[in-house]
Amino acid sequence: MLAFTSKAMTHLLASGPVSERLHGALPALVVVTIAAGTGRIGTALASYASKQNHLKGVNIPIRPLSWASPADVEAAGVSWCGTR
DSSP states (O other): OHHHHHHHHHHHHSSSOHHHHHHHHHHHHHHHHHHHHHHHHHHHHHHHHHHHTSOOOOEEEEOOOTTTSOHHHHHTOOEEEEOO
8 A cells, every 4th residue: 555655645745736636645545545445444334343243241040950950049039130
């Protein structure tokens, strides 16, 4: 991207009519603009994905498994997992 920026600046700061300088710099300016836009979009998507990745507080009822715990624990009822 720096190479294309350099090419654009070389054309823009050269001597000659403005229309010729802009015409010469146009391809490099298009590449720089597309690269910058792609970077901005990538940053925005990464920020959005990062915010979506955080877990929200949930209340999930969990009953102890009868084969994994004594019968009196099962009679105790429902325990909770997560935030309330």
